[in-house]
Every structure is written in structure tokens, then in C-alpha cells.
Amino acid sequence: MRGVDPAARHTPTPLNSVLPDAQLAAGPRTKRRRGAARHAALGALILLILVAAATYAFAQPVGARLGGEQVRVVPFASGLDTPWSIAFLPDGRLLVTERDGRLRPVDATGKVGAPISGVPQVAARGQGGLLDVAVDPRFAQNRLIYLSYAEPRPEGAATAVARGKLSDDLTRLTDVDVIFRQQPAVSGGNHFGSRLVFAPDGMLFVTLGDRFNYMDKAQDLTTTLGKVVRILPDGAIPPDNPFVEKDGARAEVWSYGHRNVQAAVIEPGTDRLWTVEHGPRGGDEVNRPEAGKNYGWPVIGYGRHYSGAKIGVGTAKEGMEQPLFYWDPSIAPSGAAFYSGDALPGWRGQLFVGALAGQALVMVKVRDGAVIGEERLPMGKRIRDVRMGPDGALWLVAESTGEILRVVPAGR
Numbered sequence: 061m062r063g064v065d066p067a068a069r070h071t072p073t074p075l076n077s078v079l080p081d082a083q084l085a086a087g088p089r090t091k092r093r094r095g096a097a098r099h100a101a102l103g104a105l106i107l108l109i110l111v112a113a114a115t116y117a118f119a120q121p122v123g124a125r126l127g128g129e130q131v132r133v134v135p136f137a138s139g140l141d142t143p144w145s146i147a148f149l150p151d152g153r154l155l156v157t158e159r160d161g162r163l164r165p166v167d168a169t170g171k172v173g174a175p176i177s178g179v180p181q182v183a184a185r186g187q188g189g190l191l192d193v194a195v196d197p198r199f200a201q202n203r204l205i206y207l208s209y210a211e212p213r214p215e216g217a218a219t220a221v222a223r224g225k226l227s228d229d230l231t232r233l234t235d236v237d238v239i240f241r242q243q244p245a246v247s248g249g250n251h252f253g254s255r256l257v258f259a260p261d262g263m264l265f266v267t268l269g270d271r272f273n274y275m276d277k278a279q280d281l282t283t284t285l286g287k288v289v290r291i292l293p294d295g296a297i298p299p300d301n302p303f304v305e306k307d308g309a310r311a312e313v314w315s316y317g318h319r320n321v322q323a324a325v326i327e328p329g330t331d332r333l334w335t336v337e338h339g340p341r342g343g344d345e346v347n348r349p350e351a352g353k354n355y356g357w358p359v360i361g362y363g364r365h366y367s368g369a370k371i372g373v374g375t376a377k378e379g380m381e382q383p384l385f386y387w388d389p390s391i392a393p394s395g396a397a398f399y400s401g402d403a404l405p406g407w408r409g410q411l412f413v414g415a416l417a418g419q420a421l422v423m424v425k426v427r428d429g430a431v432i433g434e435e436r437l438p439m440g441k442r443i444r445d446v447r448m449g450p451d452g453a454l455w456l457v458a459e460s461t462g463e464i465l466r467v468v469p470a471g472r
Contacts, residue, residue: 143159161179163233317381391416
């Protein structure tokens with residue numbers, strides 16, 4: 061891998077190890093005279109594992125250390141159903157999406173409100189549903205918010221982006237318009253992406269999955285499968301997009317050759333877009349997508365297909381970009397934020413990524429624009445989203461337990 065310190069290429073220990081099925085199944089096949097004893101021992105072991113797992117999942121890791129900082133994880137809100145994303149409002153309240161199609165307000169005390177009306181219909185199947193939420197940079201003037209979601213269509217489903225005006229009491233969306241639709245819509249319920257990121261110049265980046273069974277389309281510029289697109293807040297095409305004048309290409313495309321990007325963030329101080337995308341069996345990637353560049357999927361990649369087959373031509377090909385960093389085995393990344401607060405000064409400028417399969421908060425160590433390694437805080441929960449909070453804390457969405465969490469200094 062070019063341009064990455066060797067320390068960044070180590071193979072991390074997987075955090076989601078479990079007992080093999082064969083080991084769990086061994087007891088009933090032993091001889092009868094040992095069966096009862098082994099059955100009892102196995103039962104005790106399973107009970108111990110379940111108790112330990114439950115304790116770990118709901119414990120607050122007080123005094124944990126990550127990136128040179130002593131931190132603890134504290135609950136903020138609970139009782140959510142498969143939460144996917146959060147966004148902060150200027151008055152201290154926040155919005156949270158639930159994948160089945162609900163958008164809810166959460167007040168400053170962590171109380172979760174009733175679903176907001178006016179949300180578009182979603183295709184809530186597989187990985188699809190209501191996904192990301194973003195607040196317009198000029199929200200105080202226009203009260204606009206943006207939603208990405210799996211949109212049901214006659215041909216199947218595809219990622220779409222809608223925007224609408226949020227009422228002052230956070231009960232309804234009005235004037236809802238669909239400003240972007242991924243093309244084409246296809247069958248299946250996997251790999252919708254999708255994150256929404258406003259750049260400092262007001263442009264909106266939308267990350268899009270390859271829809272799994274249609275991975276070859278990630279290389280096809282006549283589609284927006286497996287792409288990062290760049291649009292104006294009303295859905296119009298910026299005139300300086302890289303493929304505006306290329307015959308047959310989709311003018312909204314910014315970069316291509318992506319698999320399933322579920323994390324995207326602007327790096328403070330540089331205004332550069334960073335993304336993190338799911339690989340197959342291994343090969344989750346950190347990228348910094350640039351205008352018009354090809355990031356390789358499915359021609360190149362690290363890891364292997366789920367079948368065990370080799371990916372395309374291997375890990376490199378001329379004209380295709382290398383990742384800044386990759387994981388093998390996969391952590392299943394989703395949600396990312398650069399830390400820019402004052403509460404944890406040792407974290408400033410570092411990238412934090414949520415891990416679903418890895419069930420961790422991952423600190424991706426960044427120095428002078430390069431990734432030099434990583435460090436993990438085990439959570440025992442599937443972390444779907446990571447956000448830099450206005451209070452200086454790092455905010456997390458725990459999909460598996462329906463919680464919103466805050467990572468704060470251990471002394472707070």
C-alpha cells in the first residue's frame with residue numbers, strides 16, 4: 061500500500077470473536093456417562109458468557125484509555141429502534157433517525173420525542189430504510205433539514221435525498237422535496253450507503269453504495285451506483301463537477317469505484333472530504349475522495365469476496381487510487397468524525413470511526429494528512445454513527461442497544 065507507514069498495515073485482533081458452533085454443539089455428542097456432566101458444564105459456561113456479555117454491554121467503561129486520554133462513556137438517550145444517525149440543532153436539541161422510517165427529536169435532557177410527521181416513505185428492508193440526517197448550514201434562517209433514505213420505486217429501490225422545513229416545535233416537516241435520486245433503482249436490500257456532508261463552500265456530498273449484486277456498476281459513469289456525488293443544496297449540479305462535460309457520464313458524480321460508503325466527514329482546517337467504506341471479507345477502507353478519481357472497486361481491493369474468491373486483479377492497478385488505510389479483517393465501519401473540541405485535547409485532529417462487527421470506537425491516527433495507525437475502545441455494541449458534539453464530547457449511536465452515548469473525559 062503506497063504512502064502509508066508500515067505500522068498502519070498491521071492486522072488488528074478481531075473484537076467480535078465468539079465460540080465456534082462446533083464447540084457449542086460438542087456436548088450432546090459425547091458418551092452418555094459424560095453427557096450430563098458436560099451438559100451442565102456447558103450450560104454454566106453459556107450462562108457465564110451471557111452474564112458477562114450483558115454486564116459488558118451495559119457497563120460504562122469508566123477510566124478507559126484511548127489515544128492518551130482517560131475517558132468514560134455515558135448514556136444520553138435510550139429506547140430507540142435501530143437508530144442510524146443523529147444531527148445537532150442550534151438550540152441544543154438533536155434529531156435521530158430510526159431505520160424503519162421514523163425521525164425523532166431528542167431534547168437536551170435525553171428525552172426522546174414522538175416521530176416527526178412528513179418524512180418520506182422508505183423501503184425498510186435489509187440495510188435499507190431511513191438513513192442519514194443533516195442540518196442545513198443556514199438552518200437558523202431557513203429551518204431546512206436533509207434526509208437520505210432507501211426510496212421504494214417500481215424497479216426496486218435506490219438511495220434518495222429529500223429536504224424539508226422543520227417546524228419550530230419539531231413535530232412536522234413541510235415543503236418536502238426530493239432533491240436527488242440514485243440511478244438506477246434495482247432489486248435487493250443491501251448497500252445503500254449513505255452519508256450527507258456539507259462542505260464549507262455549501263456543496264452537499266452524498267455517498268452511495270454499489271447495491272451489492274450490481275458491484276460492476278461502481279465503474280460505470282452512466283450510473284450513480286458505487287459513487288460519491290456532489291450537488292447544490294437544491295439538487296442542482298455544480299458547474300465545476302469533474303464529469304459535467306463528459307458525454308454519457310452522470311454530471312453529479314464526484315468520485316467512483318466505491319463499494320458501500322457509510323462514513324463521511326470534512327477534515328477541519330483543510331476542508332477535505334474523508335470517507336470510510338465497507339469492504340467484503342476484509343478491505344474496509346479509509347479514503348480521501350478527490351474530483352474525478354477512481355477508487356477501484358470491484359477491480360481492486362484488499363480482502364476477498366464473501367465466496368472466498370479474489371477481488372478483480374488484486375490490490376493495485378494503474379489509474380486507480382490506493383486507500384489511505386484499510387482493515388483486514390473487517391470492522392464494518394459506519395459513521396465518522398474528526399475530533400475538534402477542547403475537552404479531550406489529545407484527540408484533536410484525529411479521525412474516529414464506529415465499528416459494527418468490530419463493536420468498538422476506532423481512533424484512526426492522522427498525521428500530516430496520512431494515516432499512521434489505529435487504536436480501539438471496545439464497546440460491546442454496534443456503533444452506527446459518530447459525531448463531534450457542540451459540548452466537546454464525542455457522540456455515538458449504538459444501533460444494537462438503541463442508545464445515544466457520549467464519550468467524555470473520565471473526570472466529568
